[in-house]
Amino acid sequence: MVLLTRETKGVFAIAPTPFDADGSVDFTSLGRLVDFYESTGVTGLTLLGQMGEAPKLTHGEAVRTVNYVLKRTGLPVVVGVSAPGFAAMGALTSDVMAAGAAGVMIAPPNTLRTDDHIVAYYQGAAEEIGTDVPLVIQDYPLSFSVVMNPSVIARIARDTPGCVMLKHEDWPGLEKISTLRRLEGAGDMPRLSILCGNGGLFLDFETERGADGAMTGYCFPEMLVEVVRRAAAGDRDAAHDLFDAHLPLLRYEQQAGIGLAVRKYVMKRRGLLASDRQRSPAGVLSAAARAEVDYLLSRLTRSDAGVSLTV
DSSP states (O other), X not given: OOOOOTTOOEEEEEOOOOBOTTSSBOHHHHHHHHHHHHHHTOSXXXXXXXXXXXXXXXXXXXHHHHHHHHHHOOSOEEEEOOOSSHHHXXXXXXXXXXXXXXXXXXXXXXXXXSHHHHHHXXXXXXXXXXXXXXXXXXXXXXXXOOOOOHHHHHHHHHHSXXXXXXXXXXXXXXXXXXXXXXXXXXXXXOOOEEXXXXXXXTHHHHHHHTOOEEEEXXXXXXXXXXXXXXXXXXXXXXXXXXHHHHHHHHHHHTOTTTHXXXXXXXXXXXXXXSOOOOOSSOOOOOHHHHHHHHHHHXXXXXXXXTOOXXX
16 A cells, blocks of 8 residues: 655546436446546546535445545545544544555634644544544635645644645645745755645646645646646746646636536546536536537647547
């Protein structure tokens, strides 16, 4: 079993949870999706993230989904275990780590109001799940309404056993990455692997600021992989050129409320999902929105030769 470390780098693709037309988990599409991710060269996968509709799954469905993926791939898998209470978080963590997960990701509840509350929350979560379990902090204030400044993240990294990675989704957040790397260089905090989310919207510059890669679910993960590879190789212009070709679709996919609908629609057009269904409550694409996505895809196929659609 490969576990996350403070040195983990690359791209962890956040997988959506496929559903049949009747709302059941579609394991056939899930298997096809996992095989596709492997073919793109991603470093690992993340399941039950925000875009995985985790709160809409029962505990049994969540565990079955993780077990299915772990049996199908040798890629390291991070599992989102955020829950209103530590008991549910601990139970899911125990099940997925026993199955072979590489680590778990925890988002802060929106009830946290002070820096001390945030640090104490992650300390309590680590004690609940086990201090030997690799832990990913999810820093997404736009969604969770919890602001973690760099000094708070440094405290969590110093004081919370098992904390090895930051999923960075602050916006604007480039200066935060630079500050964290300065704190690390000064010896004020241990190194954290930093993988960035936000759909990859700022990945072109995040890598230049010190991020180790991406953890996000953009519907063309092969672009994320190639941008990170080119950036690591020092080929700055090539990395930005490829990123720029995808930026219109990347931006469209980031719309609040319909982002997952866009992502699933594109993945259906790519032949990966049999249905773009979500469980309720869910955002729905209008006919006009679908036409706009189709137009963006048609332009993308002309600017990136690696893009192909089956539907």
